[in-house]
Amino acid sequence: MRMSARPQNVHQARLLRLLRDEGPRSRAELGDVVRLSRSKLAVELDRLVELGLVEGAGLAASRGGRRSGIVRLSPSLRFVAFDIGATSIDVAVTDGALEVLGHVSEQCDVRQGATVVLERALDLLGKLRDEGLIPQVHGTGIGVPGPVSFRDGMPVVPPIMPGWDRFPVRDAIGQELGCPVLVDNDVNLMALGELHAGLARSVDDFLLVKIGTGIGCGIVVDGAIYRGVSGSAGDIGHIRVDDDGPICACGNAGCLEAYFGGAALARDAEAAARSGASPALAALLETHGRLSAEHVGEAAAAGDPTAVRLVREGGRHVGQVLAGLVSFFNPGLVIIAGGVAGLGHTLLAEIRGVVYRRSAPLATGNLPIVLSELAGAAGVVGGARLISDHVFSAS
Amino acid sequence: MRMSARPQNVHQARLLRLLRDEGPRSRAELGDVVRLSRSKLAVELDRLVELGLVEGAGLAASRGGRRSGIVRLSPSLRFVAFDIGATSIDVAVTDGALEVLGHVSEQCDVRQGATVVLERALDLLGKLRDEGLIPQVHGTGIGVPGPVSFRDGMPVVPPIMPGWDRFPVRDAIGQELGCPVLVDNDVNLMALGELHAGLARSVDDFLLVKIGTGIGCGIVVDGAIYRGVSGSAGDIGHIRVDDDGPICACGNAGCLEAYFGGAALARDAEAAARSGASPALAALLETHGRLSAEHVGEAAAAGDPTAVRLVREGGRHVGQVLAGLVSFFNPGLVIIAGGVAGLGHTLLAEIRGVVYRRSAPLATGNLPIVLSELAGAAGVVGGARLISDHVFSAS
């Protein structure tokens, strides 16, 4: 397979990102935006057309004189994103503007190990390929549920991914698909997804808190993911809430995750069901055999006081940790995402209450705290964005 | 006064910063470091000489052929730094390499208001000027003990600085001195000082925790200060440690500062002295009429068990908060600074113990936690660095 094209300089990279984020534009409009002479702009656009990255698309409406030619990203551009979760695999294909063209998902336990899980992921991609959606892959972004050495493109000592430690995910998939590949933490990708298509589009510095099986945080500084010196930045699940809280799997007591991870919430819900404190939860336990965060959400929505209390308490603990992080980081936006985000407004109200009360006033002065609107798509859109930023940059 | 010169392009800016940080260099050595043709390097250096920013300084040792000419920053370059603390003013003058040439300091209550305090600061600068240290001021960096709108160059709703809110510090001093001025939070400047001359020289991402009257944190991301969206990032004094802790001046209970700010430590020490729990502290209270963090340090160094306990407990609380921030931010270094840093190894040992036990293992794997070695100079060196980075950048 021919090596897929890359822009040759910063101007071309800039133009590609502009077309990706703002959609098709006339050459004249592009000239208004970028600081280039008409001649040079024409040259760079012609080169992008030659490279097959851009193509003409008819004429724009007149602005009072000759009509200008519209250019757009080549419709055959394709990015692939794998979002590997603790218990699921999501695979999506997007066009150059990162619109999702196809998205398949299946349950899969990440603990089966890298070889098995990546094989399944490639199988899923095969499905999309069979639908004829993928003429050519220009890049692939992969999210995994654990710490990643971004530089090396591999997980490092991931706690919930046995058999993945230092597995060369980037190089293996790169070999397989013959395209550029980047690997990152799944929460970071969700943050990138929100940055691209969600509520964070116009925010430079924000936090995305994902509450799922575990609890993690994506940090965006100046429009880019901040990963820290060893790639573990945002690992907030084991921040201390109290000294005398529940014992956590990590060995310490009172970690946030021990209070309100998916596992902790299920544990508390089952306890409430068994103790008879909550008839609603007891009924759900009877039906399903076990309880999860979704069931608590159901019961809370139905007005079960115990379920509501569980959500409130969880929100309070998240809020306590988040209040500290908001004081420290002074973000312009906080997004709450993950399975538990389905708990909705009860959760959000509680988090907001604690954060607005406990954070530095200057930091909360104009701080929206919102639920993610992208739901399942955030991860894959973020994966596409990650690799697209890479491919659409001057080599 | 003639507007002082600025570099004309990125190459000149790069060369100036190189000479600032690495010291005088021969033209040939510079050629090895920067990626420029010999001719262009010569042109740019000649221009810098013309601008008066750089000058020749004899010949370097031969490297096997003709000796190369050494260039250095002009010795008449001067940066001024004001470090305005809660109870003190520090003024320093540095050369182009940010070596402190003169440093004066005096007690001064910041609550006297902007006009009075800045007047005093300019008086102090006058002293240094009288010593003939300041042929010309190329830039001034100012640190103030509260949140700052960096863009506007003024404090915003600073809690301990009545009369300073939105006072145009940058413009007022700029008018007075006729040079570029930048204003920032004093903790941020200390972090910049450590980045330039301290232990953080080779670290891109680190935290500086200052424990003084209040408790604050300077955040360096990718070699630059991170200020957050409203300039209040790093305001960690009011992060919650416990729900049932001491009441804080901010109205909440259990803030870090209420446990271990300078005021809290003095409060606890005086209580211990009065209750008879600590004879050593009682004696110091007798002598001085009141107690401060330094006295606790003295008593602890002398082996007083109560004083040692106070330091340990304080360290533990700082550690608890810091552990969370380390998990979140994954820094490459943590520096403890401020008056309380004089408490030394007892404090540091306690902080380390808690952080290494409670932070994510990946984040602490290779994380030095150290005491600042710059002591009082960090602030003014940081101020000089701030404005120097600005002046030594392409306009």
Place this chain on the structure above:
DNA sequence: CCAGCTTTGTCCTTTGAGTGGAGAAAGTTC
């Protein structure tokens, strides 16, 4: 439908910055 104006696209000349070679100057080594 046509003349005159505006906008857009293309070509071509001009400009200017940067490169790299030649050669002189200055040192070292044997």
Place this chain on the structure above:
DNA sequence: GAACTTTCTCCACTCAAAGGACAAAGCTGG
């Protein structure tokens, strides 16, 4: 002191970018 090395300066050459001229395309109003 001869031969080689390194450094510096000067200069011719290359190449990218700017911007003007002109052609093409479209609108407006009579």
